[in-house]
Amino acid sequence: MLKINQRSMMRLRLLSLPIFIFILFACATIPTKTYEETVLEWKSYKDVAKWMDRYFTYDMARLKETEGRWPSPRSPEETFKLRSGVCHDASFFEKETLNRINPSYEAKMVFIENRPYDVNHFVCSFEAEGKLYIMDYGTYYKNMVGVHGPYNSLDEYKKFYERYHPKVRHVQSIRYW
Secondary structure, three states: OHHHHHHHHHHHHHHHHHHHHHHHHHHHOOOOOOHHHHHHHOOOHHHHHHHHHHHOEEOHHHHHHHOOOOOOOOOHHHHHHHOEEOHHHHHHHHHHHHHHHOHHHOOEEEEEEOOOOOOOEEEEEEEEOOEEEEEEOOOOOHHHOEEEEEEOOHHHHHHHHHHHOOOOOOOOEEEEO
16 A cells, blocks of 8 residues: 555656646746736826835935936836836836826926935825825835825925934925926
8 A cells, every 4th residue: 555655646746747847937938017018907006106115126226326416217117127216216107107097196206405415305296185195115214115195285295304304304495396
């Protein structure tokens, strides 16, 4: 009886090896969705926030490359593909994506001038239910990451930013970009 079980186990292992290899290659060749395909499935700002929270990482190397100047932000497609960037990449991605999902969000980039205190910063504003919200996933300060609001104005968000930012205690100016 023991020999039958060992033979059965050997056959099972031999049969499962090709199945395992097939599944391994099948998973490796599943095409990933494009930015366009993904955005068509998203229904609200919460879908954008969920993707940013799950996949987007702050790119310190890009920050060092761009230090002292503001090159054009990456396209939303490139940011989606790379899953990383700096604040102006993230805010441009958020603005373009939110406006594709729902033009009534009226998403805009917001420039926060922190000089001479710290690096200037970009976030994305949008409107929902008549209130202002700020989406900020382009920062390496974890306590600042997320969707903030509702606010009645950019000045209200400025107060939040000054209160909770670990380095900035005074914003020189805040404006739509």
